[in-house]
Amino acid sequence: MTQNRAKGALRAPAPAFITVEGIDGCGKSTQARLACRALERAGYDVLALREPGGAAISEKIRALLLDPANSEMGGICELLLYEAARAQLVHEMIEPALAAGKVVVCDRFYDSTTCYQAFAGGLDRDRVRVANELAVGACRPLVTFVFDLDAQTAASRRSNRAEDRMEAKGLAFQERVAAGFRAIAAEEPARVKLIDAAREIDAIHAEVLAELRAAGFAIPACVEEAGR
Ligand code: ADP
Ligand code: TYD
Secondary structure, X not given: OOOOOOOOOOOOOOOEEXXXXXXXXXXXXXXXXXXXXXXXHOOOOEEEEEOOXXXXXXXXXXXXXXXXXXOOXXXXXXXXXXXXXXHHHHHHHHHHHHHOOOEEEEEOOHHHHHHHHHHHOOOOHHXXXXXXXXXXXXXXXXXXXXXXXXXXXXXXXXXXXXXXXXXXXXXXXXXXXXXXXXXXXXXXXXXXXXXEOOOOHHHHHHHHHHHHHHOOOOOOHHHHHHOO
């Protein structure tokens, strides 16, 4: 709901779909939370989601994907489970929210599949592209933030939490994922914004807000100051 502006008075570019990406522990959930808060304070109606998950069926699939006990899971099974979780999220949550004029902010989306399952996991990129397209249809992000951080620093940031099945793949895997995200940012600079995530939280947030403004979001300076 809005705090500063009457409902129905949302400005362009809402409805809009924003995704945040990066390796595990890069700080993207922290930045997604701050961006959502800033957008809400600016008067946008915001829905925050995460992948895999965000809908009841997708959360059940998430449990299968991240359970370290499922160490025998093959690459195609893994790919299709991520896509199944995503297809349900698009169907049940993202498309209805966009139809209602909201700004949807999703922690991970199909770029994660391209990087984890293709760049790092070794699946053919064209096959992964086809699977992504099947899951999302016409639902594409307007802006994607990639929080770029080296794997060692990211691992130390998440050192206080238990390792899931994907994190157990190790540092070299995470470096390949990070290289994949950099490649996507170079391929699609209009959509994908590569953000140096090695800095302090406030400095990164300020850059995110600058990019959102550049994308057409009306975020007054007082919102930024209130977030500090
Ligand atoms: P992700 O969603 O990418 O896994 P999180 O946002 O959960 O990452 O952050 C992982 C950990 O790092 C958290 O403890 C968080 O407080 C911390 N963190 C986030 N951003 C930064 C930053 N810029 N500098 C230092 N620590 C950070
Ligand atoms: P999560 O705990 O949400 O990680 P984080 O907080 O770092 O985002 O776990 C999601 C894991 O699933 C993470 O290791 C990335 C991985 N993943 C894929 O491999 N492919 C995908 O398509 C998606 C969405 C996530």
